[in-house]
Structures are given as structure tokens and as C-alpha cells.
Amino acid sequence: MKVTLSRLELVNAIGKIQSIVSSKPTIPILANILIEAHQETLTISATDLTVSMQVQMGATVEEEGGITLPARRFFQLVRELTTGEIVLHTNEEEIAFIEAGTSQFRLNGINQGEFPSLPNLAEAEKFSIGADELKGLLSKSVFAAAREDSRHVLNGVLMQIENGMATFIGTDGKRLAKVDSAVEISADHKGSYLIPLKAVEEIVKSVDTEKGVKVSLMADKIAVEHDATVLITKLLSGDFPDVERVIPAESAFTLTLHREELMALLKQVSLFTTDKSHSVQFTLSAGELTLTANSSEIGDGKVSMPVDYSGESFEIAFNPFFFHDILRHSKDETVTFGMTNPFSPGLITDSTTAQFVIMPMRLASTV
Structure with missing residues (x-):
């Protein structure tokens, strides 16, 4: 195999595929990438036997062929080079020669026949x-x-x-x-x-x-x-x-919550939770939602926001980090939050098809 290729394009290809290579491969070949040259295309493949990736890039191919090279060493070398083009050629002893300007390198490879084959996608739906x-x-x-x-x-x-x-x-x-x-x-x-x-x-x-x-x-x-x-x-x-058994079919009552305001309050009050108890109490009263967290080691926090609620006082607890994550993955200004009782999951929805369910927690102890 002998090819001439752009170093920048190769760096970009490496950036896409490098995380596929296992840091602790179960067999030696998985620490290598497969490099194949055919017509005017260079194909780079990596696999950990569960996830595989192929990236193609243009190249000037003088001799077609293929080889596997140690991924980490090859990637590090390519990033350190400063020339615009690289010449890569191999011999029958599975050795790759890399030329970059006046610099020359030799890297030992493994025969491409040992690299796991990737499936044919022609018959797939x-x-x-x-x-x-x-x-x-x-x-x-x-x-x-x-x-x-x-x-x-x-x-x-x-x-x-x-x-x-x-x-x-x-x-x-x-x-x-x-x-x-x-x-x-x-x-x-x-x-x-x-x-x-x-x-x-x-x-x-x-x-x-x-x-x-x-x-x-x-x-x-x-x-x-x-x-x-x-x-x-x-x-x-x-x-x-x-x-489907977990997603509430209906809720006893629903609230419309301002997403960014609630995210800010959750961040504040979560500072008063501990690793043992990521629990924040949600208390609903007429026109107000109050969030409280307390810990004998840290102290306590209490924040509130106005809501359109006129029912009886209601208390439930949730993990504030889970709740914040859900809000972060909604892009609407407001979300709808449905609840039934302190022991049933809450349902959060927005204007999309998304449904987010969060399980309630035991209220944190004040001791």
C-alpha cells in the first residue's frame, strides 16, 4: 500500500474514531486501527467488538492495500507532525513507513486479516x-x-x-x-x-x-x-x-412551571443535600411552590416561586439533580408537571412528544 494524504483531513478522521478504540482491549488487535486504501479513498476502521466505526477520506492511492497500526501511537504521531501532506506506505512484513517532509518514521503493524470483519449492510432494513x-x-x-x-x-x-x-x-x-x-x-x-x-x-x-x-x-x-x-x-x-406501566396515564393535578426559574432554584437548594440524601422537599400551598433541603452537617436551604395552585397543601420529595436534568433537556419556556400523591411518580411534559417521569423520594430527615 502506498498513499499520499492530507494531514489535516487525517487529524479530523482520527478525532471522529479515536474514542472507539478500547483503552483496555480484550485482544491485542483491538488496540489497532485498520487502514485500507482503495481507488481514491482511504478507509479507517476501529472496533471494540461492540461498537465499530469507519471513516473515509480522499487520498492519492498509488498502491492499494491495507494494514492495522497501533491506534494510540499512530494518532499521537499524526497530531505532532507539521507538514501539510503525509506519505504512508507498507511492505510485506507489515511495517508502515510514514514520511512527512524530511521526517521519516517506521511503525510495526499487524496483518489486516486479523482485524474483525464488519457486517454487510446491504440487506438491512x-x-x-x-x-x-x-x-x-x-x-x-x-x-x-x-x-x-x-x-x-x-x-x-x-x-x-x-x-x-x-x-x-x-x-x-x-x-x-x-x-x-x-x-x-x-x-x-x-x-x-x-x-x-x-x-x-x-x-x-x-x-x-x-x-x-x-x-x-x-x-x-x-x-x-x-x-x-x-x-x-x-x-x-x-x-x-x-x-408504559410507569408513565402516569393521568394526574390528580398539574402545574405549569417556568423552566429556567425552577432550574435556578433547584441548583440553589441542592447545595444543601448530601451524598447520602439527594432529597428536596416540594411543598405546594396556595399560589406558591416551596423547595426545602436540610442537613445536620451542612445547614438548610429554602426557596420558592409563584405557581397557579389553589388546592390543599401538598408535600412530595424528589432528587433535585434528576429533576434539573429533565428540565435541561426541555427547551420550552414552561413545562407541565403532573402529580397524584407523594408516593406516585411525577410526569413532566413540554410542547414536544417527550414524556419525562421522575420517581418520588423519601423526605430527608431533619436530624
């Missing part, structure tokens, strides 16, 4: 969606997903496709986010796809195109294609919880 819309749907659901939960099905986002609609759901058992959107797909296609957390975060981070995104659906994998980048991920296995 596909749908198209706007890049910003996909990022929005994933962002509004992934924040509620669990991190390293023993219930591994919660460590991801469930995507359900039915009747031309895509629904995205994330939950950690204490909060839940559900949002949906129409997609361009066969109306009779139906399926559930449990996307790992790392893959969701990589999609949100890497999708930076103004063009549409193509999503390919397979039995145990999905792929997201945009511009010259393809991300492929294996799906989590297992039964996702029946979230």
Missing part, C-alpha cells in the same frame, strides 16, 4: 432521519439511562419502530425519558433495538452533518451512516422494562 432530529431524540432519552447498572438492559436506550414511528426510551429505574418521531420507513416494519450507552453517545457526538442520516436495522445490530462515516453497534440483549 433502512430509514432516513434528519441529523439534528436524531441527535435530539437520543439526547432527550440517553440522559435518563443507567450507567453500569447490574441490570444491563438499562445501560442503553431502547429504540422501538412501529407504524412509521421511532420511539426512544431511557431509564435507570428512578427516572424515565420517552420521546418519539415519525421516520421514513416501511409502515409494516416493527422491531425493538436496545442500543448500548457508548454507541448512543458516539452517535450524538459524531453526527455533525446538515444532511440526513441513514439508519440500518439488523436483528442484532444497527448502523448509522452520515457523510463519510459509518457507526455500527451490537445491540444489548434482554427484556427492557414495560415502561
Whole structure:
């Protein structure tokens, strides 16, 4: 293989793919990236066996071929170079020679045949969606997903496709986010796809195109294609919880809350919670919502805001950080907050299709 390529374009490609490479690979080849030259294109691939990514860039290809190189070392070298172009060529002993101006480097590689093969997407069911819309749907659901939960099905986002609609759901058992959107797909296609957390975060981070995104659906994998980048991920296995049982069908009463004002108050009063008790008491009285938190170690805080409420006094407690996260992922000036009793989940909605559920907490002790 022998190619001449732009160093800046290579740096940009590296920036997209570097986080796919595992810091603690289970087998040595996973610490490498696959570099392939074909016609006028250089393709760089990385995988951790769960999430894989391919990035393509233009190059002047004198000899076609491929090699795998140690990702961390190669990335560091490319970033340190200062020339506009790089010449990369390999020999039969799986050694890569990198030339940048008068500088020359030799990097030992591994035969490309040892690199895990990526699936063929030709037979997959596909749908198209706007890049910003996909990022929005994933962002509004992934924040509620669990991190390293023993219930591994919660460590991801469930995507359900039915009747031309895509629904995205994330939950950690204490909060839940559900949002949906129409997609361009066969109306009779139906399926559930449990996307790992790392893959969701990589999609949100890497999708930076103004063009549409193509999503390919397979039995145990999905792929997201945009511009010259393809991300492929294996799906989590297992039964996702029946979230419809958790989402309140109706509430005893609802409030309209000013989002940014409540976010500011939650930040203030959360300073008086402890690691053992992330609990803030919400007290409703005529025309007012009061938030209180107290700790014998820290002190206490009390803030309030006007609300349109005329019922009897009502008390409930929530995790202020979870509540703030929900408000942060809504863009409306106001949100609707529905409650029934101190032991039932609250439902937060805005002008979109999003539904956010937050479980109540035990009131913090004053001792």
C-alpha cells in the first residue's frame, strides 16, 4: 500500500474514531486501527467488538492495500507532525513507513486479516432521519439511562419502530425519558433495538452533518451512516422494562412551571443535600411552590416561586439533580408537571412528544 494524504483531513478522521478504540482491549488487535486504501479513498476502521466505526477520506492511492497500526501511537504521531501532506506506505512484513517532509518514521503493524470483519449492510432494513432530529431524540432519552447498572438492559436506550414511528426510551429505574418521531420507513416494519450507552453517545457526538442520516436495522445490530462515516453497534440483549406501566396515564393535578426559574432554584437548594440524601422537599400551598433541603452537617436551604395552585397543601420529595436534568433537556419556556400523591411518580411534559417521569423520594430527615 502506498498513499499520499492530507494531514489535516487525517487529524479530523482520527478525532471522529479515536474514542472507539478500547483503552483496555480484550485482544491485542483491538488496540489497532485498520487502514485500507482503495481507488481514491482511504478507509479507517476501529472496533471494540461492540461498537465499530469507519471513516473515509480522499487520498492519492498509488498502491492499494491495507494494514492495522497501533491506534494510540499512530494518532499521537499524526497530531505532532507539521507538514501539510503525509506519505504512508507498507511492505510485506507489515511495517508502515510514514514520511512527512524530511521526517521519516517506521511503525510495526499487524496483518489486516486479523482485524474483525464488519457486517454487510446491504440487506438491512433502512430509514432516513434528519441529523439534528436524531441527535435530539437520543439526547432527550440517553440522559435518563443507567450507567453500569447490574441490570444491563438499562445501560442503553431502547429504540422501538412501529407504524412509521421511532420511539426512544431511557431509564435507570428512578427516572424515565420517552420521546418519539415519525421516520421514513416501511409502515409494516416493527422491531425493538436496545442500543448500548457508548454507541448512543458516539452517535450524538459524531453526527455533525446538515444532511440526513441513514439508519440500518439488523436483528442484532444497527448502523448509522452520515457523510463519510459509518457507526455500527451490537445491540444489548434482554427484556427492557414495560415502561408504559410507569408513565402516569393521568394526574390528580398539574402545574405549569417556568423552566429556567425552577432550574435556578433547584441548583440553589441542592447545595444543601448530601451524598447520602439527594432529597428536596416540594411543598405546594396556595399560589406558591416551596423547595426545602436540610442537613445536620451542612445547614438548610429554602426557596420558592409563584405557581397557579389553589388546592390543599401538598408535600412530595424528589432528587433535585434528576429533576434539573429533565428540565435541561426541555427547551420550552414552561413545562407541565403532573402529580397524584407523594408516593406516585411525577410526569413532566413540554410542547414536544417527550414524556419525562421522575420517581418520588423519601423526605430527608431533619436530624
